[in-house]
Amino acid sequence: MKIGVLGIQGDVYEHYTAIRSLKNKYKVEAYIIRSPEEINEMDGIIIPGGESTTITRFLSRYINIINENVRNGMKIMGTCAGAIILSKDTGDPRVHGTGIMDIKIQRNAYGRQIDSFIDAVNIKNIGTFNAVFIRAPVIDDPGKTSVLGEYNGKPVIVENENAIAMTFHPELTGDLRVHEYFLRKVMGN
Numbered sequence: 001m002k003i004g005v006l007g008i009q010g011d012v013y014e015h016y017t018a019i020r021s022l023k024n025k026y027k028v029e030a031y032i033i034r035s036p037e038e039i040n041e042m043d044g045i046i047i048p049g050g051e052s053t054t055i056t057r058f059l060s061r062y063i064n065i066i067n068e069n070v071r072n073g074m075k076i077m078g079t080c081a082g083a084i085i086l087s088k089d090t091g092d093p094r095v096h097g098t099g100i101m102d103i104k105i106q107r108n109a110y111g112r113q114i115d116s117f118i119d120a121v122n123i124k125n126i127g128t129f130n131a132v133f134i135r136a137p138v139i140d141d142p143g144k145t146s147v148l149g150e151y152n153g154k155p156v157i158v159e160n161e162n163a164i165a166m167t168f169h170p171e172l173t174g175d176l177r178v179h180e181y182f183l184r185k186v187m188g189n
């Protein structure tokens with residue numbers, strides 16, 4: 001199995017390291033995607049957290065290939081800014097949501113950097129997870145996705161057939177259960 005981390009901006013290396021440390025358990029190879037054609041080789045890709053206005057600016061050369069591969073069964077995971085990119089509505093004209101997930105999201109909904117926090121979230125099929133929220137967005141409407149976890153009554157991790165999105169950063173805790181969940185989705189179970 002091949003998993004690529006979209007190398008535009010954000011905590012690319014943290015996701016890459018997380019997947020690499022699952023190499024033996026899941027027979028997975030981790031890659032950092034630097035050019036669109038590389039996506040054709042992947043079974044799954046991750047769009048990391050970072051700054052969605054910046055990611056948007058460089059996404060146009062990747063988006064057609066991403067959409068085509070998702071239609072052909074490639075799985076995709078988006079964390080924080082990556083979740084914003086997967087949404088269908090960001091409420092911000094500067095940030096184009098790809099619509100891969102039927103979610104409506106609001107950027108920086110908890111406030112500024114200083115309002116970042118860590119708290120326990122109970123995630124379906126995973127359990128209690130210490131979730132790191134950094135200038136996190138809020139999912140205002142999960143649409144047709146299934147909600148795997150909530151915080152303060154709002155969805156923070158959602159899933160559809162092709163994709164998983166979360167508003168927190170599973171790559172920053174050393175707890176790899178969310179990445180493992182994604183790998184099992186890529187494997188088809």
Ligand code: GLN
Pocket residue numbers: 048049050051052053079080081082084107108134135136137
């Ligand atoms: N606030 C950022 C944005 O809107 C997301 C923050 C993050 O990914 N940690 O792009």
